[in-house]
Amino acid sequence: MRIFQFLAIYLVGLALLFGAKFAFQLSDYLVPNPLELILFARKEGRVFMEAAANTTMVAIAGHGCSLLLAAAVAFISRGANTIGQLVKTAAYNLQAYPVVALAPIVFIFLGDGLASRLLIAAIICYFPLLLNFLGVFATPVQEVELFFQQTGRLGPVLEVKIRVFENLQKIVTVVAGSSTLAMVGTIVAEFLAASNGIGYLIRKALYQNNLNAILTALFCIGLFSSGYFWTIEWAGERIRKELSG
Amino acid sequence: MEIGLKNITFRYQEARNPVFTQLSARLSLKGFNAFFGLSGSGKSTLARLIAGLESPCSGSIEMARGASSSRGILYSWNGERLPGWQRIIDHLHRVTPEESYGLLDELTKQFGIEDLLLHRFSRLSMGQKNRVNLVRYLVQDSGLLIMDEVLANVDEPMRHHILACIKRTFPDRDIVYIAHSAAEVAAFAARVFILPQPGEEGISSIMEAEGLDLGEIQEIDQRTQELIRQKSMELLEKASSSTLLNPFAQGQTSRPAASIDGRDGL
Numbered sequence: 306m307r308i309f310q311f312l313a314i315y316l317v318g319l320a321l322l323f324g325a326k327f328a329f330q331l332s333d334y335l336v337p338n339p340l341e342l343i344l345f346a347r348k349e350g351r352v353f354m355e356a357a358a359n360t361t362m363v364a365i366a367g368h369g370c371s372l373l374l375a376a377a378v379a380f381i382s383r384g385a386n387t388i389g390q391l392v393k394t395a396a397y398n399l400q401a402y403p404v405v406a407l408a409p410i411v412f413i414f415l416g417d418g419l420a421s422r423l424l425i426a427a428i429i430c431y432f433p434l435l436l437n438f439l440g441v442f443a444t445p446v447q448e449v450e451l452f453f454q455q456t457g458r459l460g461p462v463l464e465v466k467i468r469v470f471e472n473l474q475k476i477v478t479v480v481a482g483s484s485t486l487a488m489v490g491t492i493v494a495e496f497l498a499a500s501n502g503i504g505y506l507i508r509k510a511l512y513q514n515n516l517n518a519i520l521t522a523l524f525c526i527g528l529f530s531s532g533y534f535w536t537i538e539w540a541g542e543r544i545r546k547e548l549s550g
Numbered sequence: 551m552e553i554g555l556k557n558i559t560f561r562y563q564e565a566r567n568p569v570f571t572q573l574s575a576r577l578s579l580k581g582f583n584a585f586f587g588l589s590g591s592g593k594s595t596l597a598r599l600i601a602g603l604e605s606p607c608s609g610s611i612e613m614a615r616g617a618s619s620s621r622g623i624l625y626s627w628n629g630e631r632l633p634g635w636q637r638i639i640d641h642l643h644r645v646t647p648e649e650s651y652g653l654l655d656e657l658t659k660q661f662g663i664e665d666l667l668l669h670r671f672s673r674l675s676m677g678q679k680n681r682v683n684l685v686r687y688l689v690q691d692s693g694l695l696i697m698d699e700v701l702a703n704v705d706e707p708m709r710h711h712i713l714a715c716i717k718r719t720f721p722d723r724d725i726v727y728i729a730h731s732a733a734e735v736a737a738f739a740a741r742v743f744i745l746p747q748p749g750e751e752g753i754s755s756i757m758e759a760e761g762l763d764l765g766e767i768q769e770i771d772q773r774t775q776e777l778i779r780q781k782s783m784e785l786l787e788k789a790s791s792s793t794l795l796n797p798f799a800q801g802q803t804s805r806p807a808a809s810i811d812g813r814d815g816l
Contacts, residue, residue, distance in 0.1 A: 451630060456690055470634055549635070
């Protein structure tokens with residue numbers, strides 16, 4: 306469904322672009338004609354698909370890392386203690402920095418390889434996840450917790466389990482939403498300095514003023530991105546159904 | 551269990567008026583008791599204060615437990631839910647002390663929830679949820695169990711059957727039952743603590759009245775029915791009074807709960 310939604314939006318975008326081209330008689334140099342785009346896509350499509358797949362793999366790995374890290378940090382700092390407050394404030398402040406401002410520091414220290422792409426992907430989706438997890442982990446579900454609390458059975462693991470279960474839908478929505486951020490982070494990293502992935506191909510296309518390449522890249526990004534988004538939503542729904550019985 | 555309320559003042563953070571102001575009383579909660587009052591009179595707030603789930607703005611609550619027990623107070627209410635990832639039977643087995651498995655079986659039979667045990671809690675009706683929730687509290691070892699409208703969604707005959715069953719099964723357990731049905735409270739409770747309607751200053755005293763302390767009320771004679779009716783009218787009259795400036799003026803059958811220092815409440 307997500308993929309069909311993307312295809313519909315992509316086609317509408319293309320139609321508008323080519324509509325503008327013919328309406329304002331824009332040159333082929335600025336906006337290539339549709340046939341040229343199709344030929345380019347047939348010739349170079351495989352390279353772009355492979356690059357997008359590579360980017361998606363890095364984004365998934367970065368997304369997974371930030372999920373684990375955000376869950377761990379939120380678990381430790383979920384209480385209304387000083388550490389919890391400090392982490393919350395730091396998370397709010399740090400997410401205000403655009404990733405492009407942080408990326409050069411990462412590239413200076415880690416070079417232009419996989420590690421930099423992974424780290425930037427993780428950074429960009431880490432803070433929204435952390436804020437969401439902090440909110441969920443720190444909000445009591447009195448209706449369920451009271452019994453365990455009064456009978457001395459409410460340990461930290463059970464407490465978090467209850468809160469996660471009660472907010473599963475919200476968590477899945479945020480995790481799915483942050484998957485697109487992970488893609489964005491990886492692409493930005495590749496665009497800035499890496500020598501691999503779809504972001505790198507976009508940078509090359511920009512230097513060559515090649516709109517065919519950019520449109521093909523956008524198609525591949527959208528395809529993989531919506532596929533990943535759909536997979537998370539599907540997995541979340543399966544988990545919810547499985548747990549709810 | 552004896553509870554001493556000493557100059558309790560309590561106001562909810564967002565509220566304009568306090569619920570209690572300088573409330574002092576000694577509540578002797580041995581056996582089956584009830585808190586009674588109209589909506590908004592502060593029954594649940596008092597129960598939550600006693601259970602330690604709310605803290606008074608000022609004043610203190612002292613507890614003199616019976617010789618038998620250093621056990622705690624459990625507060626149960628009708629909005630509670632079981633964890634959604636477990637079947638009811640799995641949850642009940644997990645939270646029931648091993649020595650109470652027999653009691654658990656007996657209660658599930660008596661409360662009519664035997665056939666629901668393989669379900670998830672979310673699949674039950676409101677009344678079934680109430681019954682399952684109450685069972686898990688009853689199998690816990692507690693010094694005082696407060697049941698705050700725990701059977702609010704259960705039909706009347708079943709509710710009466712359950713109350714009678716609780717009184718029969720736990721004759722020595724200290725229980726506070728909170729409900730809106732004056733007849734029910736009058737019939738089952740041994741003692742009823744009546745909270746009047748709070749004025750702008752909040753409640754500063756609690757009335758105590760004898761209940762009929764009946765067991766089964768399914769097949770009662772006309773005389774008992776009349777007694778229940780009279781008692782419930784009396785409770786309603788007390789609960790409707792806006793403040794208890796002169797509680798003795800309203801009848802001799804009820805009296806203010808003794809204040810903490812042994813003097814009368816007012």
